[in-house]
Amino acid sequence: MEISDSGGMEKMKYTDPKTIVPPKNLDELIEELHKVFDSDHVNVEYVTELMASYKSNPKDWKKFAIFDLHRYTRNLVDAGNGKFNLMVLCWNTSQGSAIHDHANAHCFMKVLDGHSQEELFEWPPGSEDDGEMKSKGKKLYERDQVAYISDTIGLHRVENPSHSDTSVTLHLYSPPFSECQSFDERTGNARKVQVTFWSQFGKRTPCAKLPSSCVPENN
Secondary structure, three states, X not given: OEXXXXXXXXXXXXXXXXXXXXOXXXXXXXXXXXXXXXXXXXXXXXXXXXXXXXXXXXXXXXXXXOOOOOOOEXXXXXXXXXXXXXXXXEEOOOOEOOEXXXXXXXXXXEEEXXXXXXXXXXXXXXXXXXXOOOEEEEEEEOOOOEEEEEOOOOEEEEEOOOOOOOEEEEEEEEOOOOEEEEEOOOOOOEEEEEOOOOXXXXXXXXXXXXXXXXXXXXX
């Protein structure tokens, strides 16, 4: 499946954001995403605007929002027929991710509740111990705003900047992936990270046995 950020596919469906009918709830958004990703060509702008057009309602996603005191959680909402994973990420106060890539996948992130701060980083040069990674800037996202990133754009770190309020975000990854790379900000060194789900479809997921070559993601 090819995902394009260009708008030059007028003859194909699901490319013109002006044609989007805002989903009334999360179920309608999921239904529409299935239609979009059924195509071999997916337009980044269209998906971004489609996710933004859904107005967050806690009644829709509350059953998927399972928090943990010690780490942020990934909670699978829909497996996208193998084309994408849609998940709710729950961030307690001041929780954040490591700097990471997306295994050549495309990542869309929508804020469902609270705020989310994204910091972009350049890829490290490649050799070990090259020094501190270079930040490309930070951006704060509010409720219903959508961010997009791919490995061609760079690496990022996501966090809940609030010391008093929790944050909930909706993420779409296409194609789905089970591991990525986590980076040491001080040295640029990378390590493999196994990506796991805290829950699936609203039910807690037992910890799976990890390959010896991988380590669980560290928050």
